[in-house]
Amino acid sequence: MRGDPTGRGPRPPSLATVERLPVYQRVLSELLGSGTSTVSSEHLAAAAGVGAAVVRKDLSLFGSFGTRGMGYDVSLLIGELDRRLGGDRDWPLIVVGIGNLGTALVNSEGFRSRGFRVAALFDAAPDVVGTTVAGVQVRHFDELEATVAGTAACIGVVATPPSVAQAVAERLVAVGVRSLLNFAPRVLQLGPGVRVRQVDLSTELQVMSFYELRDEASQL
Amino acid sequence: MRGDPTGRGPRPPSLATVERLPVYQRVLSELLGSGTSTVSSEHLAAAAGVGAAVVRKDLSLFGSFGTRGMGYDVSLLIGELDRRLGGDRDWPLIVVGIGNLGTALVNSEGFRSRGFRVAALFDAAPDVVGTTVAGVQVRHFDELEATVAGTAACIGVVATPPSVAQAVAERLVAVGVRSLLNFAPRVLQLGPGVRVRQVDLSTELQVMSFYELRDEASQL
């Protein structure tokens, strides 16, 4: 049951909007750091690389945080965004695949800020299991179920070779993970209740080469 | 001058379409490896995680590669996609910032396939400059201009701390780079002729926590 069975409520924010919120938050934090206490939608938009109307529409979906004639209070807005994005919570991460990329991810700032916390690391290679990365000991993937059993809902990060990504994802889902960040170049086939975000280096590069080719062709 | 000053030509493929092409290509390669020579839009769509109509629309933008009643020839389609994505070309990459993430990227399979080739590595830290990563020696970023001078148009990869990402991007653009893949959590402000694709780990995680929160709220 949803809380809004009549369909009269406000539309949920689009994925595009949700993806912009962290950008606003980051820009606002920098503004706060440089002593700015108020910002207009135009200024915030320029810093975030979008249009001013987009900023106002995005923010208005969550409430009226601005003051007409003045703009938005930076601290207030950071707080509101932080709350919507879950920044005031603890978000345990389970990372599977502690190779070059997995290690880099675990050590990255993005994985250690805003409430995210590396809760457990798994791999299958004997020479990796038992080592410590960023203060967390790597366990064998076979211990997944035993280790995660009593843990709260987690976000799973798949940084394995593509050949095992599907199986790893299925086992993560089986232990209760409903949000997966997948770095393996493989489309994960999972139930409808599971959210997957795909980060694919090869795809990123291929999109770029597509447009490079196109530019060349148009300059003939 | 464009090749189509009348505006009568077919619409260019949308970014969404371009981002799906590498996925199709990867799925098709796997199909070819498993001995499949023909595939329907329905089957290809299921494997790529999209709808069948999307596949047909996407592919039809580039030509009529299918056979009615039969489907698509896998080899033919791989070849066509490869050509459109520039897979038959050499794409030199310039990677700046050889920390944990930069090293992982350079060693990743995505950076060494499909015509992409790590051409030069740069960093500013004295203990990194001079080391060899994946067979390429890391140079000091000050040598960028001298090193890249005569090189063909490249794709630039920014894997630096966010504080220097903007300056690094500007210098890359100054030496002729028009496509940038940015891993630094910073909005790059560059001229309109420069393409930027942003990969932001922190944003990915925050998008996930947003939806996790939303799920919790709807289950009250």
Next chain:
DNA sequence: TATTGTGAACCTCTTCACAGCT
């Protein structure tokens, strides 16, 4: 019969323009 290729309807996001507030 099976499946593609595609115009049209549909839906979603963006942009515009301005009323409303400070």
Next chain:
DNA sequence: AGCTGTGAAGAGGTTCACAATA
């Protein structure tokens, strides 16, 4: 006067439905 919040218009992408075709 300046800026937000928002309905309406516009643009773009997806889904539908089916004619075309092997």
